[in-house]
Amino acid sequence: MGPMGTERNHATTSSRCSLASLSPRRSTAALPAALLGAALALAAGRAAAQPDASASLEQCLSCHGEQDAVREEPGERKASVYVDPHGLTESEHRDMACGDCHARSFAVDPHPAARRADCLDCHVVNETRAGGVAFQDIAEDFADSVHADKSPEFRCVHCHDAHTLQLPTTRARIFEHNKVCLHCHADEAQFQKLVDKAPPDLDEAHDWLPNRDLHWQTVRCLDCHTGYDAPLASHLILPKDKAIKNCEACHAETPTQLLRRYRDPGDGEVGKLGFLNARLIDDAYVIGATRNELLDALMIIIIGGAGGGVAGHGMLRFLFYKAFRRRVVHAGGHPS
Amino acid sequence: MKKRVMFPRWLRLWHWLNAVLFSVLIVTGFSLHFAGSGSVGVGFRVSFLVHNVLGIGLVAAFVGYLAAMLITGHWRQYLPRRTILGDALKQVRFYIFGILRGEHHPFVAVPERRFNPVQQLAYVFAVFVLIPAQIVTGLLLLFPDLAPAQVLGLGGVWPMALAHSLVAYASCAFLFVHLYLALTVGEPHTGVASMLLGDRIPPPPPPATTPKAARAERA
Numbered sequence: 001m002g003p004m005g006t007e008r009n010h011a012t013t014s015s016r017c018s019l020a021s022l023s024p025r026r027s028t029a030a031l032p033a034a035l036l037g038a039a040l041a042l043a044a045g046r047a048a049a050q051p052d053a054s055a056s057l058e059q060c061l062s063c064h065g066e067q068d069a070v071r072e073e074p075g076e077r078k079a080s081v082y083v084d085p086h087g088l089t090e091s092e093h094r095d096m097a098c099g100d101c102h103a104r105s106f107a108v109d110p111h112p113a114a115r116r117a118d119c120l121d122c123h124v125v126n127e128t129r130a131g132g133v134a135f136q137d138i139a140e141d142f143a144d145s146v147h148a149d150k151s152p153e154f155r156c157v158h159c160h161d162a163h164t165l166q167l168p169t170t171r172a173r174i175f176e177h178n179k180v181c182l183h184c185h186a187d188e189a190q191f192q193k194l195v196d197k198a199p200p201d202l203d204e205a206h207d208w209l210p211n212r213d214l215h216w217q218t219v220r221c222l223d224c225h226t227g228y229d230a231p232l233a234s235h236l237i238l239p240k241d242k243a244i245k246n247c248e249a250c251h252a253e254t255p256t257q258l259l260r261r262y263r264d265p266g267d268g269e270v271g272k273l274g275f276l277n278a279r280l281i282d283d284a285y286v287i288g289a290t291r292n293e294l295l296d297a298l299m300i301i302i303i304g305g306a307g308g309g310v311a312g313h314g315m316l317r318f319l320f321y322k323a324f325r326r327r328v329v330h331a332g333g334h335p336s
Numbered sequence: 337m338k339k340r341v342m343f344p345r346w347l348r349l350w351h352w353l354n355a356v357l358f359s360v361l362i363v364t365g366f367s368l369h370f371a372g373s374g375s376v377g378v379g380f381r382v383s384f385l386v387h388n389v390l391g392i393g394l395v396a397a398f399v400g401y402l403a404a405m406l407i408t409g410h411w412r413q414y415l416p417r418r419t420i421l422g423d424a425l426k427q428v429r430f431y432i433f434g435i436l437r438g439e440h441h442p443f444v445a446v447p448e449r450r451f452n453p454v455q456q457l458a459y460v461f462a463v464f465v466l467i468p469a470q471i472v473t474g475l476l477l478l479f480p481d482l483a484p485a486q487v488l489g490l491g492g493v494w495p496m497a498l499a500h501s502l503v504a505y506a507s508c509a510f511l512f513v514h515l516y517l518a519l520t521v522g523e524p525h526t527g528v529a530s531m532l533l534g535d536r537i538p539p540p541p542p543p544a545t546t547p548k549a550a551r552a553e554r555a
Contacts, residue, residue, distance in 0.1 A: 210384070211480060211481075214480055214481060247371070247379070247380035247381050247384070248371055248379065251368075251380050252371045252372025253371075253372055254372065284493075285493045285494040287368055287369070287497070288368060288369065288371030288372060288380065289371075291369060291370075292494075292498060295498055295501055295502065299501070299505045302505040302508070302509050303508045303512070305509065306508070306509030306510075306512040306513055307509075307512050309513075310512050310516040313431075313516070314516065314520065316436060317520075320436035320437065320438075321438070
């Protein structure tokens with residue numbers, strides 16, 4: 001379970017959800033004709049939900065806030081319909097109510113079949129604003145990715161949980177991001193919802209990578225499996241034969257693959273305590289990438305000192321040897 | 337009387353094994369540390385494999401050396417005499433001035449005491465400080481999961497990595513000086529040839545009380 005699963009004080013936080021605070025931005029989302037269906041549902045939801053948005057959140061969570069809320073599936077299977085209330089209030093969607101994304105019809109119990117929500121219903125592809133997320137790039141990359149290619153049903157929500165979605169920042173979150181991929185690639189049942197075969201063996205596919213589990217704590221699956229071009233959080237997951245296998249993509253003075261993940265990578269900069277690529281050293285010492293500049297200066301002193309000392313000494317001896325040769329020979333000693 | 341061997345076979349073996357291990361470890365170590373700059377020419381992956389294998393080789397060689405040292409009593413070579421400081425000064429003086437004037441080595445190597453005082457100090461440091469430190473930090477880098485996740489708020493293995501590099505630089509310096517002295521200042525019986533062949537030397541002369549007397553006798 002996620003780290004947030006333990007705290008469940010949603011009743012107090014839910015009052016933060018006010019639709020009025022959302023409306024200016026959300027109005028841009030309802031226009032494109034292609035998404036008319038979703039937009040209509042959304043608009044309807046908004047119109048009707050306006051007066052009792054927070055009430056609806058509490059109402060929905062009275063069932064969905066219980067960890068054992070499940071949907072019966074064919075066979076013995078049960079799928080969880082639990083929604084972590086704390087997760088939602090921490091997420092990018094913290095100011096929204098359930099009804100903003102899920103049609104009003106969910107207020108009825110049992111729910112009638114309803115169209116499922118998707119990220120692109122609202123984050124229409126031209127929504128890009130300064131400093132914001134480039135949804136257009138993401139949508140295009142995703143459309144070209146190996147997932148969209150191999151399974152037409154694949155959608156954003158197969159990887160993203162709108163209820164807990166946070167923008168990536170720290171090491172802890174990197175680990176969360178890898179869980180996104182592992183949630184399918186290490187779980188046959190999830191995987192087979194999309195294609196009718198067993199997921200490929202990850203151990204076998206990555207046996208060339210030493211300290212694999214350590215890598216996976218600091219390196220995202222995305223760092224090796226997506227194209228170079230996109231500036232951030234590339235969604236262009238490439239076929240496996242195009243994945244990064246080259247150690248120097250990360251273990252080098254310019255660790256291209258690792259710096260991509262930061263909004264402000266500070267390329268090759270020397271920072272904290274003289275470490276190169278100081279951005280990375282917070283998470284890990286990466287051989288080759290986070291060398292210490294002070295130490296390297298010391299290297300020149302130590303090795304250069306020894307080499308220079310020896311050379312100087314040799315030179316002196318050579319000069320003296322010439323001058324004293326006669327005396328040495330005369331003494332019958334060993335000339336060295 | 338029987339001639340005695342300056343360097344027993346096991347010691348020569350260890351010495352040349354070390355020579356190879358040190359050289360390749362230094363080259364691959366640099367290749368890892370400065371990965372991607374194309375400075376060494378072997379990629380990270382190859383350097384990584386070679387460095388690991390030879391690193392483990394160095395541990396094995398060192399353990400073997402410790403064992404042989406205990407069995408043969410060779411460890412006594414590292415026991416400093418009470419006069420070590422004064423003697424070392426004498427030796428240093430020789431390296432700085434005496435050698436330029438073509439003086440004889442102040443201390444003559446015999447199988448019981450192969451090291452001159454400066455060598456002895458240097459080797460005590462190299463064998464009991466540098467190599468063990470390199471082995472410990474190297475093993476922690478090989479098994480980074482054993483290292484703490486964070487040290488002072490930075491990613492865990494950095495103290496090991498820094499210490500490992502620092503000792504490597506010191507080893508590099510050691511190697512330079514060692515090569516220089518061995519190749520150009522070697523005393524009779526301790527040069528490259530004797531390290532290769534063992535060098536048989538005559539039995540010891542009747543005990544001389546001072547190095548000076550010993551020198552006089554040999555002359």
